[in-house]
Amino acid sequence: xxxxxxxxxxxxxxxxxxxxxxxRVTNEFxxxxxxxxxxxxxxxxxxxxxxxxxxxxxxxxxxxxxVTPNRPSHWVGIDNxxxxxxxxxxxxxxxNTIVFTVIAVSLELVLGMAIAxxxxxxxxxxxxxxATAIAPWAFPTSVSAVMWALMFxxxxxxxxxxxxxxxxxxxxxxxxxxxLMGAAIVVDVWKTTPFMALLLLAGLQVIPQDIYRAAIxxxxxxxQRFWRITLPMVRPALLVALLFRTLDSWRIYxxxxxxxxxxxxxxxxxxxxxxxxxxxDFSLGDAAAIFVFVSSMAIAFFFMRVLGTRPxx
Amino acid sequence: xxxxxxxxxxxxAFYLLMGLFIFLTLFPLLWVLKLSLISQGELQASPPTILxxxxxxxxxxxxxxxxxxxxxxxxxxxxxxxxxxFCLTIGSFAxxxxxxxxFAIAKGVGSLxxxxxxxxxxxxxxxxxxxxxxxxxxxxxxxxxxxxTLLSLPLTVYLLVAYFRELPRSIEQAAMVDGATTLxxxxxxxxxxxxxxxVTTGLLTFIFAWNEYLFANTFAFDPTTQPATVAIPNFASQxxxxxxxxxxxxIVVTLPLVVLVFLFQRRIVSGLTAGATTG
Numbered sequence: 001x002x003x004x005x006x007x008x009x010x011x012x013x014x015x016x017x018x019x020x021x022x023x024r025v026t027n028e029f030x031x032x033x034x035x036x037x038x039x040x041x042x043x044x045x046x047x048x049x050x051x052x053x054x055x056x057x058x059x060x061x062x063x064x065x066x067v068t069p070n071r072p073s074h075w076v077g078i079d080n081x082x083x084x085x086x087x088x089x090x091x092x093x094x095x096n097t098i099v100f101t102v103i104a105v106s107l108e109l110v111l112g113m114a115i116a117x118x119x120x121x122x123x124x125x126x127x128x129x130x131a132t133a134i135a136p137w138a139f140p141t142s143v144s145a146v147m148w149a150l151m152f153x154x155x156x157x158x159x160x161x162x163x164x165x166x167x168x169x170x171x172x173x174x175x176x177x178x179x180l181m182g183a184a185i186v187v188d189v190w191k192t193t194p195f196m197a198l199l200l201l202a203g204l205q206v207i208p209q210d211i212y213r214a215a216i217x218x219x220x221x222x223x224q225r226f227w228r229i230t231l232p233m234v235r236p237a238l239l240v241a242l243l244f245r246t247l248d249s250w251r252i253y254x255x256x257x258x259x260x261x262x263x264x265x266x267x268x269x270x271x272x273x274x275x276x277x278x279x280x281d282f283s284l285g286d287a288a289a290i291f292v293f294v295s296s297m298a299i300a301f302f303f304m305r306v307l308g309t310r311p312x313x
Numbered sequence: 314x315x316x317x318x319x320x321x322x323x324x325x326a327f328y329l330l331m332g333l334f335i336f337l338t339l340f341p342l343l344w345v346l347k348l349s350l351i352s353q354g355e356l357q358a359s360p361p362t363i364l365x366x367x368x369x370x371x372x373x374x375x376x377x378x379x380x381x382x383x384x385x386x387x388x389x390x391x392x393x394x395x396x397x398x399f400c401l402t403i404g405s406f407a408x409x410x411x412x413x414x415x416f417a418i419a420k421g422v423g424s425l426x427x428x429x430x431x432x433x434x435x436x437x438x439x440x441x442x443x444x445x446x447x448x449x450x451x452x453x454x455x456x457x458x459x460x461x462t463l464l465s466l467p468l469t470v471y472l473l474v475a476y477f478r479e480l481p482r483s484i485e486q487a488a489m490v491d492g493a494t495t496l497x498x499x500x501x502x503x504x505x506x507x508x509x510x511x512v513t514t515g516l517l518t519f520i521f522a523w524n525e526y527l528f529a530n531t532f533a534f535d536p537t538t539q540p541a542t543v544a545i546p547n548f549a550s551q552x553x554x555x556x557x558x559x560x561x562x563x564i565v566v567t568l569p570l571v572v573l574v575f576l577f578q579r580r581i582v583s584g585l586t587a588g589a590t591t592g
Contacts, residue, residue, distance in 0.1 A: 028417050033495050037414035041422050044407035044466060048425060051441075051463040052432055058440035069446060115334060118327065125331070131578035132335045134585070135342070138570040140524035142542045146549045147345045147563045150556055155359040158344060194338055195585075202586035244430075251433040254526040258546045268435040268527070275439045276531050286439035293436035300431050311427055 056293065063287040068279050080287035090288060093270040096256075100181065100266065101249040104188045108245060109238075111189065112196030117230070119197065120204045133194035141191065145258035148187045149174065152259075159183070180264045184255055192248075196241055203237025204230065239309040246303075247296055267292050342571065348560035349373065356556045372557030373565075376548075381536035382562055385544025389523055389566075391454055392540050396461040396522035397515050400469040403462070405511070408473035409499050413485070423474075430467040434460070438531045445532055456532035457540070461522045469518045472584050476510025477503060513580045520570060541566050 029035055063080055067073040084090050119129060136144070151159045154172040163169045173179040207230065215225050231238075253268035260269075267288060274285020303309040348356065352367035376382055410416070411423050441460060442451070450456045480503060488498045504511070526542045533539045539547070545566065549559045574581060 024417075033414050034416045036495055037410040037416040037419070040406040040410040040414070043403040044426060044470065045422065047403060047463055047466060048429060051460055052429060052437065055437040055440040055444070058444075059437055062439060062443075067443075069443060118331060118334075123327070123331070127578060129331060129335060130582050131575045132338050134574050134578065134581055135571050136338060137585075138520050138524075138574045139567050140526065140542045142524075142526040142546050143563050143566050144341070146545055146559055147341050147567075149549065150348060150560055150563075151341065151344060153556065156357060156361050156556070158361050161360045190338070190341065198582060198586055247431050247433070251435055253435060254542075257530075258549075261550065268433075271435045271438065272527075272531070275442060282439065289433075289436045289439055292433045296431065296433045296436075 059286055059289055059293075062283065063290045065283060067283050067286070069282060076283070080283045081291075084284050084287045084291070087284065089265065090270055090284075093265040093267050093288075096177075096181065096264065097250060097252065097266045100184065100188075100252060101246060104185045104192075104249055105242065105245050107185070107189050108193045108196045109242060111193045112200055112241070113238075115193065115197035116200035116204055117226070119201050130198065133198055135194075136191045137195045139191065141254035142258045144191060145187065145255050148183070148190075149259055152183050159186075174259070174261070175263070177264060180260050184259055184264060187255060187259065188249070188252075192245060196245060199241040200234060200237060203234040203241075207233045236310060239303060239307055240311055243300065243303040243309050243311065246299055250296055250299060251292060267295075342564075342567065345560045345563050346568075348556060349564045351557070353557060369557075372555075372561035375555065375558045376561045376565065379548065379558075381539070381544050382541070382548055384536055385539055385541040386566070388454070388538055388544075389540040389542070392457045392461065392525075392529075393519050393522040395454070395458045396465055397519045399458070399462045400465045400518045400522075401511065401515055404466055404469035404514075405473055405504065408470050408477055409503060411470070412474045412477035413482075413503070414495070426467050426470050429463060430471075432464075434464060434527050438527065441528075442531060451532055452535050452538055454538055457525070457529050457538075460528045460532075461525050464525065464528075465518050465521045468521055469514055472514040472517065473507075473510065475584070476507045476514070479510070480506055509580070510584075513577065513584050516573065516577060517581065517584060520573075523570075 029038075062073075064075060064077060065073040066076045066080075115133070119126065119133075139147075148159075151157045152173045154160055154174065157173075160173055163173065169179050169182075171179070173183050211229055211233075212225060215229060220228065251268050252266045253272065256264045256266045256269050257272070262269075265273075271285045271289045271292065274281035274283075274288065276285075304311075347365050349372050350368060350370070351362075351365050352369045353371065355362055355365070355367045407422070407426065411419055437460075441456075445451045445456045450459075484506070485498050485502055488502045489495070493501065523540075524542060525540075529540050529543045533543060536544065545559075545562045548562055552558060
């Protein structure tokens with residue numbers, strides 16, 4: 001009995017890849033544990049195929065048709081894409097998304113790194129500081145946008161008051177695009193910097209302390225230690241955090257929609273307006289949705305192939 | 314761990330900066346809490362008062378008298394609850410296969426599930442809207458539970474894989490030596506021993522689903538099924554000048570989350586950051 005079991009465990013952990021394709025497939029399914037493995041991942045695969053892959057293919061097909069809900073559609077070739085790139089609203093949305101992503105993610109990275117380095121030592125209240133850092137992450141973005149809208153409110157909001165007192169801006173912050181973008185960046189930095197710091201902190205904690213001691217013995221100062229040891233060693237964790245944050249900002253919707261009250265557009269709000277609000281632009285919105293998907297894949301590809309980012313295996 | 318501080322002055326500077334970080338992070342919550350508890354008159358004061366001068370629970374009364382808001386909270390529990398249940402069921406099977414069973418396409422399946430974490434939800438709202446309309450699902454809980462399950466699944470699976478891998482393999486092997494099948498081992502040994510991890514995963518999945526906004530704002534346009542994430546912004550754009558009620562509504566939804574986060578702080582932080590270090 002015991003021998004059989006040991007064989008079973010060994011067989012399960014060492015699949016053999018010899019022979020033709022048919023032989024390999026039969027071999028793969030010959031072992032009960034491997035058959036079980038396929039059975040166990042099937043529900044997850046079905047969910048992904050039914051709710052992500054199939055709709056995505058359908059969205060791709062739709063982007064070459066003229067569609068309005070409840071009416072028959074017809075093929076229009078690449079007209080939707082031509083109209084989309086020709087639409088000044090789309091170009092504004094694209095520029096807004098680029099500006100927002102670059103500024104917000106850069107600020108979050110620099111501030112997050114500083115906080116992570118500070119948190120990476122023993123001090124009184126460390127647990128409290130870490131719990132605080134996770135709190136904004138747990139807030140629903142749409143609700144935190146309502147909270148910040150109260151704070152940016154003209155005449156009565158604390159942020160309006162501070163902006164005026166510090167001579168940053170004196171008008172209605174939520175009333176025009178430029179200040180709104182600034183406000184959105186502030187909210188995003190508030191909400192995601194602490195989380196970024198925790199991700200970076202996890203990366204910092206795996207750096208062996210001996211390296212620092214050796215560097216100190218060799219006479220390296222704090223800045224040298226940061227640039228020569230910390231940064232190169234934390235690079236893998238940093239790139240993963242950066243990849244997630246960049247893709248998150250690239251598809252920003254909740255914050256712009258609620259804080260901006262339609263005065264601040266992003267690629268995703270452009271899609272939403274087309275698909276959900278003005279039904280005549282349904283196809284245009286769908287084409288923009290495909291654009292968001294393709295550009296997101298391009299960003300992920302850039303991070304993984306060019307920068308060598310390795311998300312969890 | 315970097316040991317100690319170099320001087321008393323750097324220690325003081327450190328605590329000042331750390332205090333500033335904590336203050337700035339919690340400031341919106343404290344400020345909105347204050348807004349929810351002051352009188353209507355004080356809310357309209359310009360410039361705003363820094364410390365509260367009045368006290369009133371009127372804002373909370375108005376918010377709880379609003380049926381769309383109350384229904385929104387109930388709907389959020391239903392949607393996030395079912396999403397969590399589905400994710401834990403589907404996710405624990407997949408996670409066990411990925412963590413413990415060696416099969417040829419394990420890497421491919423793992424990457425496919427992880428890819429869903431990068432997937433822009435907005436890409437599929439147009440086709441889903443057409444399909445849900447055809448199937449009569451628009452304005453039902455299903456229109457949110459189904460896509461929320463998809464979006465939350467990578468988080469659930471990756472946390473569970475990490476927790477299952479933490480278990481010493483020898484315990485499972487001992488069960489197999491005693492004649493348990495792999496499936497029995499999963500149900501009787503792996504799952505019960507990972508309960509703390511499963512609870513943390515469930516909690517994080519619940520928060521993730523609770524916070525979803527795009528699908529809900531696309532597929533639910535009736536207060537009967539709208540979750541709180543949609544109901545509160547709608548409430549805010551409907552009662553634009555009732556700042557107190559907006560503040561009270563926000564506090565009702567966020568304060569419980571903050572309490573949960575502080576209670577489960579250690580587990581949440583280690584769970585959420587596991588992905589970044591095991592890469």
